[in-house]
Amino acid sequence: MNSFDLIVVGGGPAGIFTAITAAENNLKVALLEKNKRIGNKILIAGSGKCNLTHTGATKEFLEKYGANGKFLKESLNKYSPEKFIEFFKKNGLPLILVEESGKYFPETFSSLDVVNLLKLKLEKLKVTIVHNVKIENISKDGDEFIINTENETYICDKVAIATGGKSYPGVGTTGDGYIMAKELGHKIVPPAPALAPIFVKDYMFEELSGISFQDTKITIWKDNKKVIQNKGAVLLTHTNFSGPGILDNSRYIENGSSLEINYIGKDYEFLNREIIDEMNLDGKKTVKKVLGQYFLPERFIRRILTAAEVAEDLKLAQLSKEKREILVKLLTSNKMEISKVGSFETAMVTKGGVALEEVNSKTMESKKVPGLYLVGEILDVDGDTGGYNIQAACSMGVLAGKSMKRGKEK
Incomplete structure (x- = not known):
């Protein structure tokens, strides 16, 4: 039986950091990714050089996400750019600041190095990574979620949907998460291209x-x-x-x-x-x-x-x-x-998505479905260029992972 405390759907920045944090919190975690590898959106960040975050205080960050930026106050306060930078330093890939732009990049200027580091971190934490998986539906039966895929059925106490938006569909972000969230009862603000x-x-x-x-x-x-x-x-x-x-x-x-x-x-x-x-x-x-x-x-x-x-x-x-x-x-x-x-083919991010009033900004848990977490670009919040969107996604993921408590033993 494929049974877990948490199943994260989507292997982008938000999903990866949700999985890492939850696993550090002693949850048994699986990460399901539709592509043949995790981190496809990270690989194209900063034209492959991987602009991960930006200089500036949290208050300055919140101003970079338009009218919906206040939703991110808790996540950015709990997992600030400074903590994000420290994470990479501790894990052997320091970030460097390019002064004239205010952007932070890995010292190697390689997005592949970032993805490899994150994959290694997941493996060390014994997160089960499943690639090439197509999810047919997610339902809830009592306190458990049932995730049906083409080949397997997964059972879990908690689900985090972190499938991204619809921008850059070539890397796999084709709006799948909107369908999942809607089927679970969430309202979707019509998605549209942003950073375009x-x-x-x-x-x-x-x-x-x-x-x-x-x-x-x-x-x-x-x-x-x-x-x-x-x-x-x-x-x-x-x-x-x-x-x-x-x-x-x-x-x-x-x-x-x-x-x-x-x-x-x-x-x-x-x-x-x-x-x-x-x-x-x-x-x-x-x-x-x-x-x-x-x-x-x-x-x-x-x-x-x-x-x-x-x-x-x-x-x-x-x-x-x-x-x-x-x-x-x-x-x-x-x-x-x-x-x-x-178009979405040229847009860097998506505006629109799961309505923010239906998600607890202090935990990232759904207000409509207990045990369901929604993180990252699937939500109706988007930021400016310069690393703000990756930072927000990872901060939301960390907040979600820290908010989770382990359910019954598997």
Whole structure:
């Protein structure tokens, strides 16, 4: 009989840390993974270099998860980034901080090393790892859960569903956990891509792929109301806007949203006044030369001039008020209608998932089904780029594992 105290469904960061912590708490644990190996999502983190967490205090972390960040207060307080960093140090793979980005990576910059370490840790704790397992259904009979797979039936006192969301389906995150949670009585907030590029109508930077702007003001609008405004890096690609600042704001986009970007770091009135002053000082300067003083890429300046229908050799004295205002507006408040957000294939995480009001944030246990725990990206909470999502997943896993008490002997 495949009988355990706890069965963890899903071998990503949340599932692995749930299993490790529960096993350290003397529970008999099995980890069921649909893929041929655990840690597939970890392997692609940070483009294979494995950005695991970020510098900053817990309070700063909570601000990185949007409106639902408060749900993570208990898990991040109980298992902080400092404790996460210490875990890897104690287990022989120290993390190093890349100062300019605030990101922590393993000293080898290898996600494979991280997965191998975690697998070894699970094995030392005698966690049973079952790969290539397809779960058909999970049900509860009295105090026990019954998990039916294609080939086996498992019995356990507790179940932790940690199957992730729907982003990067190529690594196995195809939304299976939503079906399991729904069948067990949970409400699912409709999943949508997050940390994804933003597409706009009449995108005009097709030829400028690779140009980026740092510390750029980004605003999302909806029905002429400001939804969110912050700063971050923006990358121009052949087809869309990307970069950390864009990705982090993608969670706020709904149908009918607009994107506004300030490329120059000055507001409309200030830049307009500076150009007028420059014209009064030396009207023979070309408009292109003046814009070059703001350290904008030359290809970008040319494209903006074209969009404003201003010739490259036009003198400041010849620049009409109408053209000047169009040019200044393009640079300081380029507002564009959003056509779509990148698909689940390109999104780093999923927004939406199991409704948070149905899960105890102090234990990660379901409020509807005793003994059922829901951890990680399956929940309706998602973070910014930079290691915040892996940290949250692992912190939730540790909190769940510590909250579990051993049931009857097997």
